[in-house]
């Protein structure tokens with residue numbers, strides 16, 4: 001898929017924001033957001049290349065443990081994208097997702113992370129531009145926050 | 155009769171409850187006595203570390219290690235007992251998952267020392283004297299264990315053969331373990347496979363007798379356990395009290411729900427799950443009510459709904475923080491203010 005990250009992000013040695021290439025993980029649901037991401041790709045919309053996409057059948061497939069694991073593996077930011085309310089292919093998957101992600105934000109904040117390292121966004125199959133905008137914004141937010149504070153749990 | 159086997163029991167960062175639990179097996183303690191000599195048990199009798207150090211490797215059949223690992227002495231003895239024992243058992247939730255002491259992973263040594271040796275109401279310590287690992291006095295050098303920032307589980311420090319969760323493990327589970335060891339020693343019955351958790355493979359809800367709503371489970375509002383008197387027959391979670399049962403391994407007989415209290419998860423995650431906290435977070439979020447006007451709700455409204463859960467980390471990881479993938483809290487370094 002075109003919009004998939006081509007460069008492996010890596011942290012600048014000094015953590016200075018100019019050299020900081022964040023690692024951003026994006027979960028896209030199969031029915032809306034992945035198609036939206038694909039549209040952004042085929043439309044050649046320009047986006048910072050620091051994200052990698054994982055396709056899941058529904059945003060509700062994003063088990064909270066996936067998010068925790070992403071941060072454990074060194075992600076600087078995690079974006080979960082799903083169908084707009086009322087549009088989920090599985091009727092109410094995204095309603096579960098939004099409850100979980102709200103709670104996950106509270107949780108990762110208690111873990112000491114800036115809660116904005118986790119973001120939920122609704123992107124439909126036709127919203128290539130919204131996908132692009134979301135990626136640009138989120139990348140900027142993550143760059144502003146700097147590298148993940150996680151250092152292997154020690 | 156054959157020569158008795160040797161067993162050891164040690165407490166790391168624990169409360170002593172696990173040591174007492176071993177005595178709760180009543181008459182079964184005689185089975186232990188029939189086959190074993192206790193060579194080391196600091197809470198029970200005076201034993202010297204150097205006696206253990208001088209024993210040949212693998213000369214202790216079973217070591218029961220309770221408590222988490224939070225200082226250099228806990229680690230040293232864990233390593234020593236591992237070296238001297240054939241079977242190393244993580245006994246109790248602290249050893250298995252970090253347990254209650256593991257919640258210290260939301261803070262660090264500096265903050266803990268400041269609270270304990272300075273800020274508490276009953277402390278008068280103007281010069282902020284704190285324990286030092288090494289101190290030279292004219293008689294020589296004094297040594298104390300080094301206190302760490304991060305609490306660890308036993309298996310993060312040494313190789314562990316079996317896990318016995320529970321805070322403390324129940325009499326039934328201890329009896330199961332004693333029988334397994336006794337049968338191994340007297341009849342040669344093989345021990346359980348390495349890494350086994352001596353408990354049930356089911357979920358706590360499976361052994362809880364409370365009635366659950368089977369279809370369309372939904373909760374309207376979350377209550378703290380003290381806010382309502384729950385119906386004694388119905389599932390506590392269905393009544394809005396956060397019960398960690400769905401994310402907890404069975405084996406205790408659902409003791410707490412039986413006593414009108416929600417489960418707090420001391421048996422640790424269910425089989426196949428590593429992160430008990432996010433597993434419970436997931437189960438709970440799926441239960442919170444979805445209404446017809448859902449599609450018009452903003453993310454802010456959803457956030458308000460979810461803030462009914464007061465302390466997600468403390469609630470979902472009450473016993474398992476050091477064993478969770480993240481293990482401890484972090485500190486953002488950036489200039490950006492955490493909102």
Ligand code: SF4
Pocket residue numbers: 167168169170171172173220221245246247248249253254320321322323
């Ligand atoms: S598991 Fe519970 S009873 Fe055992 S030492 Fe830890 S806190 Fe005490």
Ligand code: SF4
Pocket residue numbers: 358359360362363364366388389390391392397398399400408411416417
């Ligand atoms: S959630 Fe708690 S009260 Fe309900 S069935 Fe499970 S263990 Fe029992």
Ligand code: SF4
Pocket residue numbers: 320321358402403406407408409410411416417418419420421422
């Ligand atoms: S009900 Fe839960 S908290 Fe209570 S003993 Fe059983 S596992 Fe532990």
Ligand code: FES
Pocket residue numbers: 029030031032033057058059060081082083087088089090093094
């Ligand atoms: S299928 Fe897109 S959120 Fe459920």
